[in-house]
Amino acid sequence: MRAPFVTTPDEVVAEMLALAGTGRDDYVIDLGSGDGRIVIAAAQRFGARGLGVDLDEKLVALSRENARRAGVAERTEFRVQDALRTDLSRASVVTIYLLPQLINELQPRVLDDMQPGARVVTHAFYMQSWKPDAVRKVRLAQRHASQGDESTIYLWIVPAKARGEWQARLPAIGDLKLRIHQNFQEIEVEGQADARGFLVEKAELRGTAINWSGTLELAGRRLEQRFSGSVRPDRIEGELTIAGQDPVRLMATRVP
Ligand SMILES: C[S@@+](CC[C@H](N)C(=O)[O-])C[C@H]1O[C@@H](n2cnc3c(N)ncnc32)[C@H](O)[C@@H]1O
Structure with a gap:
C-alpha cells in the first residue's frame, strides 16, 4: 500500500x-x-x-x-x-x-x-x-x-510485557503472588500475599517503569504500600515501601 x-x-x-x-x-x-x-x-x-x-x-x-x-x-x-x-x-x-x-x-x-x-x-x-x-x-x-x-x-x-503471574518472597510479608492484566500500557495488578490482603488500587506502566500504590494487611493493621521499579523479560524489581518502614527490595520472577 x-x-x-x-x-x-x-x-x-x-x-x-x-x-x-x-x-x-x-x-x-x-x-x-x-x-x-x-x-x-x-x-x-x-x-x-x-x-x-x-x-x-x-x-x-x-x-x-x-x-x-x-x-x-x-x-x-x-x-x-x-x-x-x-x-x-x-x-x-x-x-x-x-x-x-x-x-x-x-x-x-x-x-x-x-x-x-x-x-x-x-x-x-x-x-x-x-x-x-x-x-x-x-x-x-x-x-x-x-x-x-x-x-x-x-x-x-512501547510498554514492557508485564502480563501474567509473578512471584516474590519478602521478609515482612512472606510469599507474594502478583497477577498482572495488561492492555497496551494500561495495567491492573492483583496481589496475593501469605494470608494478608494485598490490595493495589492504582498501577502504572510507562515503558519498563512500573509503579503502584495500595494497601496491605500487616499484624492486623491495614497499611499504605507503594512500589516503584521496572519490568524486565524475566523479572520485576524495585522498591516496596510500606508505611512507617524502610523501603525493601522486591524481586518477582515469572511463575513458570
Ligand atoms: C505523507 S508523506 C510523509 C513524508 C515525511 N515523512 C514527512 O512527514 O514529511 C508519506 C511518504 O511515504 C511514502 N510511502 C507511502 N507508502 C509507503 C510504504 N508502504 N513504505 C514506504 N514509504 C511509503 C510516500 O512515498 C511518501 O513520501
Whole structure:
C-alpha cells in the first residue's frame, strides 16, 4: 500500500521529535520519509542518528542530497524500502505520517519489534486500538494542504510485557503472588500475599517503569504500600515501601 507524498511542516517536525524526547542516544526511523526532513532534523537539531525509508526512489535520492547539504550525511541513511518490511528493532524513536490503514498494519510490529520504552510519534493519523500516551496540537505558521491551520501529533511509549503471574518472597510479608492484566500500557495488578490482603488500587506502566500504590494487611493493621521499579523479560524489581518502614527490595520472577 502507498500513501501520497505530503510533507510535515518544519514546526510540527520539531514538536514530534521533542514530544518523543529525542536526543543524542536515539536512533530515529521515519517510515515513509518523503524528502527526509524528519530524519535530517533529528540529526541536525537533536543530535540523533537515523534512517528514512520510502518507496519512491527519487525521494530517497533527494533525501540523501538534502542530508548532505544539511551536513548530516554521516549520521543519516535513506533506503528505498517498504515501511511494512522495515526492521524496527533498532529504533528508539519511530515517526510516521502515513495513512491510517498503513499505520494500523504497522502497530503489531511496533509492539513486537521495538524495545520497551521506545517511542512512536505520528502526525495527523493514529493507531486506532492503542490509546496514545500524549496528544498535542501544533498551530501552523502557514496553512497546510491536508491539515489546515493546525496539526495533531500523537505519542506512544512501547510498554514492557508485564502480563501474567509473578512471584516474590519478602521478609515482612512472606510469599507474594502478583497477577498482572495488561492492555497496551494500561495495567491492573492483583496481589496475593501469605494470608494478608494485598490490595493495589492504582498501577502504572510507562515503558519498563512500573509503579503502584495500595494497601496491605500487616499484624492486623491495614497499611499504605507503594512500589516503584521496572519490568524486565524475566523479572520485576524495585522498591516496596510500606508505611512507617524502610523501603525493601522486591524481586518477582515469572511463575513458570
Ligand atoms: C505523507 S508523506 C510523509 C513524508 C515525511 N515523512 C514527512 O512527514 O514529511 C508519506 C511518504 O511515504 C511514502 N510511502 C507511502 N507508502 C509507503 C510504504 N508502504 N513504505 C514506504 N514509504 C511509503 C510516500 O512515498 C511518501 O513520501
